[in-house]
Amino acid sequence: MNDMRYEAPDTVDGAVALLAGASGEARLLAGGTDLLVQLRAEMIAPALVVDLKRIPELQSIAAEDGGFRVGAAVSGAELGEHPGVKALWPGVVEATELIGSTQIQGRASLGGNLCNASPAADSVPAMIAAGAIARVAGSGGTREVAVEEIATGPGQTSLAKDEIVVSILLPARPPGSSDAYLRFIPRTEMDIAVVGAGVSLTLDAGGVCSAARVSLGAVAARALLVPEAAEALIGSKLDAAALARLDAAASAACRPIDDKRGTKEYRIQVAGVLARRAALIAAERAGRN
Amino acid sequence: MAKNHVTTTINGDAVEFLCEPEDTLLDVLRDELHLTGSKEGCSSGDCGACSVLLDGRLVCACLVLGVELTGHEVETIEAMAHGEVLHPLQSKFIEHAALQCGVCTPGILVAAKALLDKNPDPSETEVRYWLAGNLCRCTGYDKIVRAVLDAAADMRGS
Numbered sequence: 001m002n003d004m005r006y007e008a009p010d011t012v013d014g015a016v017a018l019l020a021g022a023s024g025e026a027r028l029l030a031g032g033t034d035l036l037v038q039l040r041a042e043m044i045a046p047a048l049v050v051d052l053k054r055i056p057e058l059q060s061i062a063a064e065d066g067g068f069r070v071g072a073a074v075s076g077a078e079l080g081e082h083p084g085v086k087a088l089w090p091g092v093v094e095a096t097e098l099i100g101s102t103q104i105q106g107r108a109s110l111g112g113n114l115c116n117a118s119p120a121a122d123s124v125p126a127m128i129a130a131g132a133i134a135r136v137a138g139s140g141g142t143r144e145v146a147v148e149e150i151a152t153g154p155g156q157t158s159l160a161k162d163e164i165v166v167s168i169l170l171p172a173r174p175p176g177s178s179d180a181y182l183r184f185i186p187r188t189e190m191d192i193a194v195v196g197a198g199v200s201l202t203l204d205a206g207g208v209c210s211a212a213r214v215s216l217g218a219v220a221a222r223a224l225l226v227p228e229a230a231e232a233l234i235g236s237k238l239d240a241a242a243l244a245r246l247d248a249a250a251s252a253a254c255r256p257i258d259d260k261r262g263t264k265e266y267r268i269q270v271a272g273v274l275a276r277r278a279a280l281i282a283a284e285r286a287g288r289n
Numbered sequence: 290m291a292k293n294h295v296t297t298t299i300n301g302d303a304v305e306f307l308c309e310p311e312d313t314l315l316d317v318l319r320d321e322l323h324l325t326g327s328k329e330g331c332s333s334g335d336c337g338a339c340s341v342l343l344d345g346r347l348v349c350a351c352l353v354l355g356v357e358l359t360g361h362e363v364e365t366i367e368a369m370a371h372g373e374v375l376h377p378l379q380s381k382f383i384e385h386a387a388l389q390c391g392v393c394t395p396g397i398l399v400a401a402k403a404l405l406d407k408n409p410d411p412s413e414t415e416v417r418y419w420l421a422g423n424l425c426r427c428t429g430y431d432k433i434v435r436a437v438l439d440a441a442a443d444m445r446g447s
Contacts, residue, residue: 004309004310004311005310006293006310006354006356008356008357008359029354029357031352032352032353032354032357033334036313036334036352036353036354037333037334037352039311040313040332040333040351041333049310049354051354051356051357053357077346100334100422101334101337101421101422101423102400102403102404102419102420102421102422103334103337103340103347103348103349103422104334104349104352104422106343106346106347106348107346107348107349107352107353189418189421190335190421190422
């Protein structure tokens with residue numbers, strides 16, 4: 001075992017300075033539900049672990065311009081208990097609540113799920129569909145990044161060595177909007193997505209879809225934003241023809257691998273089915289808003 | 290490298306200990322503090338045998354570092370009975386024979402108590418989903434679920 005140093009700064013600047021000054025491998029600790037498993041399995045051997053949970057901005061949920069800014073280390077359990085976020089972005093909350101068990105929910109966070117960069121991360125397609133924006137802090141200052149630009153491949157992100165995702169903005173949305181996330185697993189709980197699909201949409205007063213975003217998980221090296229699938233919905237009342245176009249566009253966007261959870265062919269087909277079902281759930285919710 | 294000095298609260302008592310940065314809360318509980326009720330099953334957050342409350346929130350002790358505990362409060366299975374007086378959940382587990390080998394039992398009791406503290410009248414489905422992160426290879430779960438529902442009914446006074 002190498003000598004691992006643990007630091008728990010109480011400011012974002014403090015955390016950034018630790019990362020910038022680190023000589024060996026440094027890792028960020030939010031909920032730890034991925035990091036501690038990787039440590040125990042000796043997949044990683046960092047010289048420095050920076051615990052982010054003593055930084056207030058990473059641990060709070062705040063209303064902002066009609067939306068919500070969620071600290072990157074806020075646990076899934078806390079997010080699920082927030083009535084405002086649940087009402088505005090039910091798809092993001094339901095996706096986050098699918099991560100692991102009750103025990104995992106007590107720790108796992110949106111920021112951790114995003115930066116662990118698993119292609120099958122449940123909250124990520126829901127955040128991408130939501131148009132969520134990550135606030136990234138580093139030595140050079142703060143930048144705002146669309147969540148789909150954070151992961152670049154399995155376990156890989158676009159973040160620089162000294163950068164931290166501080167919070168995630170789930171933006172305001174017009175009336176008649178909602179979202180949904182569905183994943184397929186071969187059991188009812190406690191599994192990793194074979195395919196995940198997030199859909200966010202807005203219906204006008206006549207029930208016509210005026211805006212949509214569709215994202216798929218576990219069908220490529222990172223979660224995908226699929227504009228062609230969204231275009232299939234926009235201008236429609238989610239009739240059978242529009243849903244068939246959505247299904248086809250979602251399947252066409254997949255670039256999956258074969259693995260023990262499913263074959264390429266299976267994932268491609270299920271992606272279309274889940275996108276369609278998630279769109280209908282989002283539309284049903286939007287009709288109530 | 291020097292060990293980290295940690296001051297925390299465990300089962301209501303102020304506790305100090307020394308640990309390596311990579312030691313988990315489970316390592317600290319079992320090896321330093323000799324609170325061996327929390328069990329090591331998988332060490333990867335899958336089995337729930339090490340379930341404890343951290344600031345009132347159900348977590349796996351194997352997925353928390355000991356050094357994180359400064360200023361926080363931990364509650365373990367050791368706090369569940371009061372002396373010789375068992376918690377109603379513990380009594381119902383005995384009555385329903387909701388355990389065989391017993392390795393999963395402390396974690397399931399801690400998790401079930403967290404559920405009943407939050408929701409005194411859970412449905413069977415709610416109990417099953419809440420306990421999905423607690424694996425048991427002996428009982429087939431049914432007796433556990435019956436015991437939790439029966440304890441909940443008793444605690445509600447119905």
